[in-house]
Structures are given as C-alpha cells and as structure tokens.
Amino acid sequence: EAEVAQSPRYKITEKSQAVAFWCDPISGHATLYWYRQILGQGPELLVQFQDESVVDDSQLPKDRFSAERLKGVDSTLKIQPAELGDSAMYLCASSHLGNEQFFGPGTRLTVL
Amino acid sequence: AQKITQTQPGMFVQEKEAVTLDCTYDTSDPSYGLFWYKQPSSGEMIFLIYQGSYDQQNATEGRYSLNFQKARKSANLVISASQLGDSAMYFCAMRLPPNFGNEKLTFGTGTRLTIIP
Numbered sequence A: 001e002a003e004v005a006q007s008p009r010y011k012i013t014e015k016s017q018a019v020a021f022w023c024d025p026i027s028g029h030a031t032l033y034w035y036r037q038i039l040g041q042g043p044e045l046l047v048q049f050q051d052e053s054v055v056d057d058s059q060l061p062k063d064r065f066s067a068e069r070l071k072g073v074d075s076t077l078k079i080q081p082a083e084l085g086d087s088a089m090y091l092c093a094s095s096h097l098g099n100e101q102f103f104g105p106g107t108r109l110t111v112l
Numbered sequence B: 001a002q003k004i005t006q007t008q009p010g011m012f013v014q015e016k017e018a019v020t021l022d023c024t025y026d027t028s029d030p031s032y033g034l035f036w037y038k039q040p041s042s043g044e045m046i047f048l049i050y051q052g053s054y055d056q057q058n059a060t061e062g063r064y065s066l067n068f069q070k071a072r073k074s075a076n077l078v079i080s081a082s083q084l085g086d087s088a089m090y091f092c093a094m095r096l097p098p099n100f101g102n103e104k105l106t107f108g109t110g111t112r113l114t115i116i117p
Helices: none
Strands: A005-007 A010-013 A019-024 A031-037 A044-050 A053-056 A065-068 A075-079 A088-095 A107-111 B003-005 B010-014 B019-021 B024-026 B033-039 B046-052 B064-069 B074-079 B088-095 B105-107 B111-116
Touching: A005 A088, A010 A019, A019 A088, A019 A107, A031 A075, A044 A065, A044 A075, A075 A088, B003 B088, B003 B105, B010 B019, B019 B111, B024 B074, B033 B064, B033 B074, B046 B064, B046 B074, B074 B088
Parallel strands: A010 A107, B010 B111
Antiparallel strands: A005 A019, A019 A075, A031 A044, A031 A088, A044 A053, A065 A075, A088 A107, B003 B024, B019 B074, B033 B046, B033 B088, B064 B074, B088 B105, B088 B111
16 A cells, blocks of 8 residues: 655754655645644644645745655655654645645654 | 644543444534544654545545544544453644645644553
C-alpha cells in the first residue's frame, strides 16, 4: 500500500541551529501539506503545495521557516535558526484531487 | 473563521463497549467536509471516516460511524465494540471547501481514548 514517507523520524537540535525535514508524498498526489503539531494540540497547517506552487503559507513563520517542492514531487521544510518553541511533531500529508489527506509518520523535533 | 471543538480531553471505556467521541463545529459556509483521524502513540494520523455537509446519510466505515446532526453542528464519532487497539488520540477536523482547491484541514484539540481490558 502506498504511503507518505518522511525523514528523519526524530531530530534533536540545539537552538539557533538549522534543521531540515523531507517528505515524499504518495505517487500521483499533486497536493502536499506540511502541518505542525504542538504537544497536546491538533495539527495546524504551515504550508500547502499544489504541484510545485504554494497555495497557502499564511501560517508559515517566514522569517525562519522555508518550504520548497521544486519538481512537484518531494518536499523539504527548513527551519533556520531553530528556537525552543519549534519543538513539535511535523507532519506531511498528501491528497489527490481534493480527496482525503494521507499523513506520513511525522518528524518529532526537539530543540534544546 | 471555522472552528472545531472537542470537549472530552480523555475517556476510559471498557473493552467491547461502544464509545462516542464528541465534536462540534462552527462555520457559516454551507459547504464543508468533516473528518475523523486516529493518532496512535507512534504519531501518524490515520484517516477513519468522512462526512460531507450535503450527504443525506450518516457515514459508516466498519466499526466506525459518524452521527451527523447538521442543525446542531455536531459530528460525533461512534466506535462499536471497542478493542484494545483503539486506544489512541482521536481528532475531528473540518475542511472548507470540500472541493479541489485550498483543502486545509482545521483540527480540534483531540480526545485521548483508553480502552480498559
């Protein structure tokens, strides 16, 4: 069964360092989402891609976060510099033609 | 703006009993979609069930059913014959609009369900 792949699964970093997360959506899924889930809360959308174009990045802290999906397939989310408040689960999801979103296993980030 | 409310932070249920997880939503848009996801301790979000605002019948998927009461703006998840493997966080989510375009999901704060043997 096709799955959304994410790496790494866990990342520990010190504040002010740079971190990057990778996501490979289900083949054929044109829409890709990055969500952030703070402990005890539901996920919140950071950025949505349609193919290689950004559809919604209104909640992305653009001073330190960046996201790209250069060829419209896999995607990278970067944080530079990381802050203590960035500790969270980062979830990637993909969907086809507006149907249900399929989520990857997530990357659990701890900033020390 | 749309909002999802889950008022049960945690629930304990005896194995094999049915359980209802509450979800209310707020939107002025007549067209929307409602979702339930399960999140085990491993972290991934597992899609369970979907209900469109114009669907005439309540959605069902195996042991999962959605009690959709449009006038009350509620979309409760019912799990029949609960199993130990049902222990997880459960999130209700809403999507506006339900068609191709900006399909951002807005999630509630979740309910932690624990099944007791």
